[in-house]
Amino acid sequence: MKVSHRIAVLLGRVFPVKLYSNVVRNMKKGILELLVIGVAVFCFSSLASGMDEPLGSFLRHNGVPRYSYRVVASYPHDRSAFTQGLLFEGGILYESTGLYGESSLRRVDLETGEILQKIDLEDEYFAEGITVWEDKIIQLTWESRVAFVYDKKTLKRLETRPYPYEGWGITFDGENLIVSDGSETLRFLDPADFTEKRKITVEVGGQKIDRLNELEYVAGKVYANIWYGYEDLIVVIDPRNGGLLGWIDLTGLAEQEKGGENVLNGIAFDSWTRTFLVTGKRWHRIYRVKIEE
Numbered sequence: 001m002k003v004s005h006r007i008a009v010l011l012g013r014v015f016p017v018k019l020y021s022n023v024v025r026n027m028k029k030g031i032l033e034l035l036v037i038g039v040a041v042f043c044f045s046s047l048a049s050g051m052d053e054p055l056g057s058f059l060r061h062n063g064v065p066r067y068s069y070r071v072v073a074s075y076p077h078d079r080s081a082f083t084q085g086l087l088f089e090g091g092i093l094y095e096s097t098g099l100y101g102e103s104s105l106r107r108v109d110l111e112t113g114e115i116l117q118k119i120d121l122e123d124e125y126f127a128e129g130i131t132v133w134e135d136k137i138i139q140l141t142w143e144s145r146v147a148f149v150y151d152k153k154t155l156k157r158l159e160t161r162p163y164p165y166e167g168w169g170i171t172f173d174g175e176n177l178i179v180s181d182g183s184e185t186l187r188f189l190d191p192a193d194f195t196e197k198r199k200i201t202v203e204v205g206g207q208k209i210d211r212l213n214e215l216e217y218v219a220g221k222v223y224a225n226i227w228y229g230y231e232d233l234i235v236v237i238d239p240r241n242g243g244l245l246g247w248i249d250l251t252g253l254a255e256q257e258k259g260g261e262n263v264l265n266g267i268a269f270d271s272w273t274r275t276f277l278v279t280g281k282r283w284h285r286i287y288r289v290k291i292e293e
């Protein structure tokens, strides 16, 4: 089910009918699933976002600065990793992987791709974004309304904490957690208890930019990749007001990786080299890219 379930949820938003979600939740793979995916594919670029043109083209027409990229290195990535969260700190890559029965938190050697440590979640949890807060790692779950708090050094789970939203992406700006839920909203939460301090709506020219997914906060800007957009792009958000400061056009980065639900998802920042590490669900490489403005 997985991606079709997500699609059903989004379809439920577009056509306010919970039926899609329930049907997909309970059915085996089959014609109906393919039908739901087909309809969703048809609808996504227009109905779900209310746009009648691809997002990159829309942003270009609205004068949002377009940044290009240069690949400076690439590294092996576990092809079974359904990447939902990525961060790089102290020379170590931390990765959160999703799907029911396959979710995990990993510590990974970037250069070799070797999984140095892997914490498997209970089968009922679908892991989502991760961030570092103090000496801890916070990991969201998609629909379980809980987040896990781990010791960063040992990856020992310290806490299972109620989380009031659907969990997608998460990052930390030095004071607040910034979280996405698949919509155009970013919320700012107190890391100690998830109290909502404020929220912003990401929009350009009155058009909401939704499907915000994996996040990375870097030097006063929030980088977000857009889920399932058929365009590999990252939007650069002004956390003060939700305006767009630019977008990174990753077209051509990994054409060979594409297929089904294996979409771009995963942004980490290496502050030493000031480069980004990006990957996707079940991609075979992690790419180190330099953003060129």
Ligand SMILES: [Ca+2]
Binding pocket: 085, 086, 087, 170, 171, 214, 215, 216, 266, 267, 268
């Ligand atoms: Ca990230």
